[in-house]
Amino acid sequence: MSVAVETSVSRVPLPLPTHFSHAEQSFSLKKRRFPFYSSSTSNSSYCSPAQLSHSLPPLPPSKGCPPLSRMFPQPASPWTPLSCSLSKSPPPNAVYDPSKQQSYFSQCYTNLGLLGRGSFGEVYKVQSNLDGRQYAVKRSTNRFRGNGERNRSMREARNHERLCPHPHILNFVAAWEECGRLYIQTELCSTSLLLHAENQPPGPDEPAAWAYLCDLLSALQHLHSHGFVHLDLKPANVLITDSGRLKLGDFGLLFELKQKSTESVEGKVKDDIQEGDPRYMAPELLRGEYGPAADVFSLGVSILELACNMEVPNGGEGWQLLRQGFLPSEFTRGLTTELQTVLRMMLASEPSERPTVSELLALPSVRKHRWKRRIYLMLAETTLTLVSLCQLVVCFGCRLLSFFPHWTKRVPCTPPKGSWDKALTLPLSAMHADSGSPEDDAVFVLDPTDTEMSPTFSHRVKSRLSVESTSTPLPGSPRPNHRSPAHTPTYSNLGDWSSCILAQTPSSIHSNGSCRLLTPRASPIHAELCADGLNENSTQSQHSPSTKSTQRRSWVRTEEPLPRPNFEPKNLLSLFEDTTSEGHL
Numbered sequence: 045m046s047v048a049v050e051t052s053v054s055r056v057p058l059p060l061p062t063h064f065s066h067a068e069q070s071f072s073l074k075k076r077r078f079p080f081y082s083s084s085t086s087n088s089s090y091c092s093p094a095q096l097s098h099s100l101p102p103l104p105p106s107k108g109c110p111p112l113s114r115m116f117p118q119p120a121s122p123w124t125p126l127s128c129s130l131s132k133s134p135p136p137n138a139v140y141d142p143s144k145q146q147s148y149f150s151q152c153y154t155n156l157g158l159l160g161r162g163s164f165g166e167v168y169k170v171q172s173n174l175d176g177r178q179y180a181v182k183r184s185t186n187r188f189r190g191n192g193e194r195n196r197s198m199r200e201a202r203n204h205e206r207l208c209p210h211p212h213i214l215n216f217v218a219a220w221e222e223c224g225r226l227y228i229q230t231e232l233c234s235t236s237l238l239l240h241a242e243n244q245p246p247g248p249d250e251p252a253a254w255a256y257l258c259d260l261l262s263a264l265q266h267l268h269s270h271g272f273v274h275l276d277l278k279p280a281n282v283l284i285t286d287s288g289r290l291k292l293g294d295f296g297l298l299f300e301l302k303q304k305s306t307e308s309v310e311g312k313v314k315d316d317i318q319e320g321d322p323r324y325m326a327p328e329l330l331r332g333e334y335g336p337a338a339d340v341f342s343l344g345v346s347i348l349e350l351a352c353n354m355e356v357p358n359g360g361e362g363w364q365l366l367r368q369g370f371l372p373s374e375f376t377r378g379l380t381t382e383l384q385t386v387l388r389m390m391l392a393s394e395p396s397e398r399p400t401v402s403e404l405l406a407l408p409s410v411r412k413h414r415w416k417r418r419i420y421l422m423l424a425e426t427t428l429t430l431v432s433l434c435q436l437v438v439c440f441g442c443r444l445l446s447f448f449p450h451w452t453k454r455v456p457c458t459p460p461k462g463s464w465d466k467a468l469t470l471p472l473s474a475m476h477a478d479s480g481s482p483e484d485d486a487v488f489v490l491d492p493t494d495t496e497m498s499p500t501f502s503h504r505v506k507s508r509l510s511v512e513s514t515s516t517p518l519p520g521s522p523r524p525n526h527r528s529p530a531h532t533p534t535y536s537n538l539g540d541w542s543s544c545i546l547a548q549t550p551s552s553i554h555s556n557g558s559c560r561l562l563t564p565r566a567s568p569i570h571a572e573l574c575a576d577g578l579n580e581n582s583t584q585s586q587h588s589p590s591t592k593s594t595q596r597r598s599w600v601r602t603e604e605p606l607p608r609p610n611f612e613p614k615n616l617l618s619l620f621e622d623t624t625s626e627g628h629l
C-alpha cells in the first residue's frame with residue numbers, strides 16, 4: 045500500500061519554477077557558443093552570448109533615477125562604504141579625495157576593461173591605485189529602485205564579507221555604494237567555469253569533472269560547516285583562476301541556517317528568499333525547504349552538465365525526470381560507474397536520501413581524486429608563482445638599468461646571435477684604425493642588408509665609431525704612432541668593445557691581423573663557447589669563407605682581414621700591450 049502511494053506521489057509532476065513556464069521537452073547536447081566582441085565594451089573585452097543568455101534578462105532601466113543634467117556639472121555623488129574593511133580603513137586622501145568631482149571608483153581604480161556581464165551587474169578588471177594589484181569590481185547595472193531592491197543588493201555584499209576566507213571561495217575585498225549602485229571588489233579570476241567549459245573541446249571530460257567536483261565539495265564543506273547554504277550553485281557562479289583552481293562566488297542567495305531557530309525571523313527570511321536558477325534548483329526548494337542538501341543537488345546537476353556536455357533542461361519533462369532521480373543514460377553511459385554512482389546519490393529526489401558533503405568527501409573515489417587534485421593544484425600554483433617571480437626579477441632588473449643608463453651603454457647585451465658572431469669576426473683593425481669617413485663607418489655596420497643585423501645594434505656601433513672618429517685623423521693624413529700615449533685607446537673611447545677587448549691578453553691577437561674577441565669573462569656566451577671547446581687555433585685553420593655559412597660561426601676570424609691601407613699588425617699588438625699595462629696600472 046505504502047509503495048503504491050509512493051509511486052503515485054512520485055508520478056505527480058513537481059510544480060515548475062515561476063520564472064520558466066516554457067518547458068523544454070527533452071535532454072539535449074550543449075550548443076557551442078563562441079565569444080563575440082560586444083559593441084558596447086572596450087576593445088580588449090568581450091562577452092559571450094552564454095554569459096547573457098544563461099542569466100535572466102537585465103531589468104529595464106530604472107524609472108526612479110534622478111534626472112541627470114547635461115548643463116550643470118553634477119556634484120560628486122555620496123560614497124558609502126558597505127564593507128567593514130572599507131569603513132575601518134578608508135583610502136587615504138592621496139588616493140581618494142571626496143572633494144573631487146570624480147567618483148570613488150575612478151579615483152581609486154584604473155579600469156582595465158569589462159570582464160563580463162551578468163543579469164544584475166557588469167564586472168570590470170581593475171588595478172587598485174592603493175596597492176597596485178589587480179581585482180574584479182562588480183557594479184550593479186541599474187540604480188536601486190527602492191529600499192527593497194537596495195537591501196537585496198546589499199545582502200550579497202554583506203553575505204560575502206561574512207564568509208571566512210577559503211581557497212575555494214572567491215575572496216571578498218570591499219563593497220561600497222555610489223550613485224545608487226552597488227560595487228563589490230573581489231579577487232580577480234580568469235573566467236567563469238561556464239565559459240571555461242564552453243571553450244573546451246566538445247565531448248565528455250570526466251577527469252575535469254572529478255576535479256571540479258573535488259574543488260566545489262571543499263567550498264561547500266566550508267560554507268555548510270559555518271552554517272550557510274549557497275542556494276545558487278551553478279557553473280556560471282563559479283570562477284576559475286589561472287592555475288585552474290575553482291572559486292565559488294555570487295552569494296546573493298546565501299542563507300544562514302541558524303536563522304531558522306527564530307520563528308519570526310524564519311517567516312521574514314523565507315519571504316525574502318529569491319529563487320535561484322531553476323535549471324540547478326533542488327526540488328525541495330519549491331516546497332520551501334532550505335538546507336545543505338539543496339546545494340548537493342545543484343552541484344550534482346552542474347557536474348552532470350560539465351561531465352556530459354549536456355544542456356540542462358530549464359523546465360518540462362527533462363526537468364521533472366532529473367528531479368525524480370532519473371539520469372539520462374544516453375549522456376551518462378560514457379562515464380565510469382564511480383562517477384555515475386556519485387551523481388546518482390547527489391541527484392536523489394529526496395533531500396534526506398542525498399549524502400551530506402562530508403559523506404561525499406569520505407567516499408574512496410572522491411578521496412582518491414582529491415589527492416590528485418591537490419597535487420596538481422600545488423604544482424600548477426608553484427609553477428605560476430615561479431614564473432611571476434622571474435617576471436618580477438626581470439622587471440626589477442630593467443627598472444634598475446633605466447636608473448643607471450651608463451650601465452646599459454657599457455653592456456652590449458641584446459643583438460641577435462648572428463650579428464654577435466659577425467661582429468666578433470671583424471678585424472680589430474676596423475675598430476681603431478684611423479678612420480673618420482662615413483665609408484669607414486660602414487665597415488662597422490657589417491652588412492646593412494643583413495636581416496639578422498639589429499638596427500639598434502648597428503646604430504650603436506655607428507655611434508661608437510663616430511665618437512672614436514673625433515679623436516682619430518682622417519685616412520690618408522699622416523698617421524701618428526700608435527705607441528704614442530696620446531693615441532692609446534682608453535676604456536672610454538673603446539666604448540662597448542673595450543670590455544671585450546681588454547679582457548684579452550695580446551696572445552688573442554693573431555699574426556694575420558685578425559683578433560679573437562671575447563665577451564667579459566662572466567659572460568654566459570663566453571661560458572657557452574668554452575664549453576663548446578672552441579679552440580682559436582684549430583677553428584682558425586678549419587674555417588673558410590665558403591663553409592662559413594653552413595658551419596657554426598666561430599669567434600675566430602677566419603677570413604682575410606679587409607684590405608685596409610696602412611694597416612700594421614705590429615702596431616696593433618703594441619697598442620694592446622699598452623692598453624693592458626694601462627689597465628693593470
Ligand SMILES: Nc1ncnc2c1ncn2[C@@H]1O[C@H](COP(=O)(O)OP(=O)(O)OP(=O)(O)O)[C@@H](O)[C@H]1O
Nearest residue numbers: 099159160161162163164165167180231232233236
Ligand atoms: N572575480 C572575477 N574575476 C574574473 N571574472 C569575473 C569575476 N566575477 C565575474 N566575472 C565575469 O563576469 C561575468 C558576470 O559576472 P556575474 O555572473 O557575477 O554577474 P551577475 O550579475 O551576478 O550575474 P548573475 O546574477 O546572472 O549570476 C562572469 O560570467 C565572469 O565571466
